[in-house]
Amino acid sequence: MKLHTEKSVYGGDCLARLDSQQTDGKSAGKKVFVPLTLPGETVEARILEDKRAFARAEIETILSASPNRIEPRCPHFGICGGCQYQHANYSTQLAIKRSILRETLDRAKVPSPAEIHTLVGSEEQSWRYRNRIRLAFIRDSTHDAQGRTQVGYRSRRSHDLVPIDECPIAAPILVECALDLASVIDSNDPRNDLTENDLTEVELFINHDNSEMLVTFFRVQGEPILRSLRFVPVAGSSRPKLERTDAQSLTYAVAGHEYRVDGGAFFQINRHLLDRFTTLVTDGLTGSLAWDLYAGVGLFARRLTQTFNMVHAVESAPASTAALQHNLAGANSHASALTTLDYLRRNREQREPRPDVIVLDPPRAGLGDEVAHLLNAIGAPQLVYVSCDPATLARDLHALTRERYRIEAIHLADMFPQTFHLETVVRLRRI
Numbered sequence: 001m002k003l004h005t006e007k008s009v010y011g012g013d014c015l016a017r018l019d020s021q022q023t024d025g026k027s028a029g030k031k032v033f034v035p036l037t038l039p040g041e042t043v044e045a046r047i048l049e050d051k052r053a054f055a056r057a058e059i060e061t062i063l064s065a066s067p068n069r070i071e072p073r074c075p076h077f078g079i080c081g082g083c084q085y086q087h088a089n090y091s092t093q094l095a096i097k098r099s100i101l102r103e104t105l106d107r108a109k110v111p112s113p114a115e116i117h118t119l120v121g122s123e124e125q126s127w128r129y130r131n132r133i134r135l136a137f138i139r140d141s142t143h144d145a146q147g148r149t150q151v152g153y154r155s156r157r158s159h160d161l162v163p164i165d166e167c168p169i170a171a172p173i174l175v176e177c178a179l180d181l182a183s184v185i186d187s188n189d190p191r192n193d194l195t196e197n198d199l200t201e202v203e204l205f206i207n208h209d210n211s212e213m214l215v216t217f218f219r220v221q222g223e224p225i226l227r228s229l230r231f232v233p234v235a236g237s238s239r240p241k242l243e244r245t246d247a248q249s250l251t252y253a254v255a256g257h258e259y260r261v262d263g264g265a266f267f268q269i270n271r272h273l274l275d276r277f278t279t280l281v282t283d284g285l286t287g288s289l290a291w292d293l294y295a296g297v298g299l300f301a302r303r304l305t306q307t308f309n310m311v312h313a314v315e316s317a318p319a320s321t322a323a324l325q326h327n328l329a330g331a332n333s334h335a336s337a338l339t340t341l342d343y344l345r346r347n348r349e350q351r352e353p354r355p356d357v358i359v360l361d362p363p364r365a366g367l368g369d370e371v372a373h374l375l376n377a378i379g380a381p382q383l384v385y386v387s388c389d390p391a392t393l394a395r396d397l398h399a400l401t402r403e404r405y406r407i408e409a410i411h412l413a414d415m416f417p418q419t420f421h422l423e424t425v426v427r428l429r430r431i
């Protein structure tokens with residue numbers, strides 16, 4: 001059937017609507033979500049899933065293409081589920097994200113400034129930006145007649161695995177190493193102690209200057225196996241020597257600070273924007289006491305120690321708390337291995353001093369009602385909310401702005417080009 005796409009929605013699809021002829025007059029206006037399209041396109045599409053409230057379709061032919069459509073760079077685009085926007089030029093990707101963010105805030109009735117600022121890299125930096133990738137091992141004769149191990153991502157349309165031999169949004173060294181690993185696993189090299197059939201997935205994480213890499217192998221059963229590699233420059237050669245080390249962590253330099261990042265700990269993934277992003281979050285913040293809740297390994301907290309007399313950092317994941325302690329050691333700071341909720345409850349009970357600034361960078365689930373309620377009750381003069389999910393951000397901002405805060409500035413930081421993901425940095429002031 002012929003569909004006309006209206007706008008992009010969060011998740012990467014475009015929204016189209018069925019007209020009365022397409023539904024026998026029954027549910028004219030019914031929503032249809034169509035992936036791999038752009039706003040304003042007319043496509044011939046096939047309905048794949050027809051629910052009561054909406055349907056999902058796949059394009060068969062593009063009848064009228066958007067002028068913003070471009071040729072995707074990756075041969076796996078559309079099959080692999082990793083990227084959603086490679087068919088859109090970069091300025092269109094940004095316009096889509098900005099309008100989705102604006103609409104999400106407006107729908108939640110969040111009083112917000114008219115302008116959404118952006119933090120973006122160059123068009124070229126919208127590629128090769130990931131410092132971490134996680135791939136599955138595929139051992140399947142339908143993909144490789146000789147049954148050789150391959151690496152791949154999940155398919156866009158199912159949970160099947162798609163073998164890949166390139167991933168243009170990742171640092172090239174990650175994909176090279178993953179492909180090498182697949183052949184090492186298959187080799188009879190006696191130094192290969194990776195038990196072939198037990199391994200399911202591998203995660204590769206490279207540091208700022210491509211000198212250290214953490215490789216984590218996930219298995220069917222048992223704890224993941226962590227390996228670390230060091231790339232040592234060789235005089236007169238462009239290829240560094242690869243050495244295996246016993247390290248359980250790597251060192252990542254960001255905006256003038258070095259961070260220890262342990263295997264399994266969260267770390268921001270856009271290596272091109274990391275310095276500017278960290279500066280954007282922390283810039284201009286000063287005072288006596290700051291809290292960094294959801295602190296990870298201390299990316300923001302470490303910087304805040306330069307402009308505050310005291311910084312409290314809170315992080316609940318055991319994989320991150322040791323590195324957080326290490327990264328803040330010797331600085332005017334205190335790290336707590338607690339959930340944010342427990343930390344705030346304790347703070348209220350013990351009536352501890354109120355911070356001047358609170359930085360909040362929760363996972364996708366956002367803050368939730370009780371944390372937002374406690375933040376309103378504590379009433380720090382300034383909040384900086386860093387979010388990777390616009391829906392939970394809007395919900396939490398609604399709770400904060402309804403009581404004690406107004407939004408000063410919103411930045412859309414494009415940390416995940418070519419994908420639908422969007423990062424937002426919101427500065428709030430107590431009213």
Ligand SMILES: C[S@@+](CC[C@H](N)C(=O)[O-])C[C@H]1O[C@@H](n2cnc3c(N)ncnc32)[C@H](O)[C@@H]1O
Pocket residue numbers: 266267268293294295296297298299300314315316317320338339340341361362363
């Ligand atoms: C989006 S990451 C941000 C980390 C850090 N701000 C950074 O930029 O590197 C969210 C962090 O919150 C931690 N986390 C998740 N739930 C938490 C909770 N309930 N309380 C405290 N930390 C939590 C995660 O382990 C993760 O390190």
